[in-house]
Amino acid sequence: MSLPVSPFDAFRRTATRRPDLPFLIAPASAGLPYAPAGFRIAYGAAAEQVAQLRAAYAEAGYGAGARVALLLENRPDFFLHWLALNACGASIVPLNPDLRPEELRHQMRVAAPDLVVHLPEHAALIEAGVPATVPRILPGAALPPARTPRAAAEPGPEDECALLFTSGSTGLPKGCILSNFYFVNVADWYVRMEGVARMEADREIALTPLPFFHMNALGCTATGMMMIGGAIVPLDRFSARKWWPIVTDSGATIVHNLGVIPAILLQLPEDEAERRHRARFNFSPGVDAQHKLDFEARFRLPIVEGWAMTETGGTGVTCTAGHDYPPGLRCIGAARPGMEWRLVDDEGRDVALGQPGELWVRASGDDPRRGFFSGYLGDPEATAEAWAGGWFHTGDVMSVDAAGLFYFVDRKKSIIRRSGENISALEVEAALKDCPGVSAVAVTPAADPVRGEEVFAFVVSDRADSPEEALALIEAAAPRLSYHKLPGWVAFVPELPLGSTQKLLRGKLKTDAQAALEAGRAHDLRDRKAGLRKAG
Numbered sequence: 001m002s003l004p005v006s007p008f009d010a011f012r013r014t015a016t017r018r019p020d021l022p023f024l025i026a027p028a029s030a031g032l033p034y035a036p037a038g039f040r041i042a043y044g045a046a047a048e049q050v051a052q053l054r055a056a057y058a059e060a061g062y063g064a065g066a067r068v069a070l071l072l073e074n075r076p077d078f079f080l081h082w083l084a085l086n087a088c089g090a091s092i093v094p095l096n097p098d099l100r101p102e103e104l105r106h107q108m109r110v111a112a113p114d115l116v117v118h119l120p121e122h123a124a125l126i127e128a129g130v131p132a133t134v135p136r137i138l139p140g141a142a143l144p145p146a147r148t149p150r151a152a153a154e155p156g157p158e159d160e161c162a163l164l165f166t167s168g169s170t171g172l173p174k175g176c177i178l179s180n181f182y183f184v185n186v187a188d189w190y191v192r193m194e195g196v197a198r199m200e201a202d203r204e205i206a207l208t209p210l211p212f213f214h215m216n217a218l219g220c221t222a223t224g225m226m227m228i229g230g231a232i233v234p235l236d237r238f239s240a241r242k243w244w245p246i247v248t249d250s251g252a253t254i255v256h257n258l259g260v261i262p263a264i265l266l267q268l269p270e271d272e273a274e275r276r277h278r279a280r281f282n283f284s285p286g287v288d289a290q291h292k293l294d295f296e297a298r299f300r301l302p303i304v305e306g307w308a309m310t311e312t313g314g315t316g317v318t319c320t321a322g323h324d325y326p327p328g329l330r331c332i333g334a335a336r337p338g339m340e341w342r343l344v345d346d347e348g349r350d351v352a353l354g355q356p357g358e359l360w361v362r363a364s365g366d367d368p369r370r371g372f373f374s375g376y377l378g379d380p381e382a383t384a385e386a387w388a389g390g391w392f393h394t395g396d397v398m399s400v401d402a403a404g405l406f407y408f409v410d411r412k413k414s415i416i417r418r419s420g421e422n423i424s425a426l427e428v429e430a431a432l433k434d435c436p437g438v439s440a441v442a443v444t445p446a447a448d449p450v451r452g453e454e455v456f457a458f459v460v461s462d463r464a465d466s467p468e469e470a471l472a473l474i475e476a477a478a479p480r481l482s483y484h485k486l487p488g489w490v491a492f493v494p495e496l497p498l499g500s501t502q503k504l505l506r507g508k509l510k511t512d513a514q515a516a517l518e519a520g521r522a523h524d525l526r527d528r529k530a531g532l533r534k535a536g
Helices: 007-017 043-060 076-088 101-111 120-129 180-191 215-228 243-250 260-265 289-299 380-386 425-433 467-477 506-519 528-532
Strands: 022-026 039-042 067-071 091-094 115-118 160-166 174-179 205-208 231-234 254-256 281-283 331-335 339-344 357-363 392-400 405-411 415-418 421-424 438-448 452-461 489-492
Touching (some): 039 043, 101 120, 421 425, 438 506, 467 489, 467 528
Parallel strands (some): 205 231, 205 254, 254 281, 452 489
Antiparallel strands (some): 160 174, 392 405, 415 421
């Protein structure tokens, strides 16, 4: 059977073939505030609601080429609006509810949406971050006529399906244009994984606590399940206390998380509930090698590792499913067939087998960008730079063995990977530099046993070297930065490490951060910043 043309086409095929199959599931044990009894929505019932919404969007003029921002979290409304808009040929901009107004204003400037659909509890954020000229409605409200009416049309494979924002090494997040083929291609890779991750049509139930403004949940879980007639268990948040009852009660056969979640679950006291589930594997990129061994031994649930970026989609991707490798190593698996790759040094020369190098990737064949992102919206220079020399430069340093298995080493870009979130060091630095009394800032990742990495800030300031001043500093930055971007560690220093050309020596920062932690010269704000979660 041929691949679907779009996510809506994947949904439509399953809804037509098996309208009785469950599409969206949440058990009562999830304790969702908007659905305390849980829910179970079949493909056929969802298709009726999607058809009604599609007709309303089409009549209001939100057709091919329109772009609608959705702040609907992981609720059923998100899927209904996404599929209805996709059916019209329109694109979505899924929004993070934890954005600060300044961050949202940046995304609105880049995306320029025609409409914002949001939950009532996020009205204050929408009011502060969305231009007054952009109409906004609550789910279920009447749609305002589009300011620029567009006719609805069946989506094509290269048409924009979604605009997802991703942190880069050049400061503010960039808007990645993702086509319908991008999502279908990601899903096709996902549902064809081998070994313990092999999937069966009309039988899988995939549970994810990951947000649908990330490609993992939107491309793998959502589009993948629609493609094979599977069900989606979309959780708003991860809850360690509820985790195993939810996994069991939902009937999940596939569980998604990121590296931080297994680390948290390992800290829980043993409970018989952790063995009652029927999940076959845990798809969890970024797990610490030792945590993986401990998790699998305790919970008897294999962890499947992988690697991809928003930009690389399902073409530049690796996976451990179906492969054996030495235990205790951070293996991210083998490349998907059709992915060409190189590991290179700083001069762009190929490194020897087993040696670390930056990963460059592209698609084989006549179109090296097939299946990748379509570009950064409004930033052709950054797009061209990312594809310099005909290869996509990932910024990730890896090694590869004789069997073709990749092992993650480090990140070349200025990125901190905290609890699965990519954080731009430059964005955090810009916010901290504007704080009173600060003359210079450098931000780097520091290893964290639970979160994978934590934000570590070196600050040159006339402030006193004290925990109180460190906390006051991040309080001053809180209105501009989401909670997870605020530094967990702050060290006051007289100067930053600079090279002969006065360029910041970022490689040295990581070593200096580790030394400061070991010597007790950094202020630990990881717990104290919890009170700033709702700031801004």
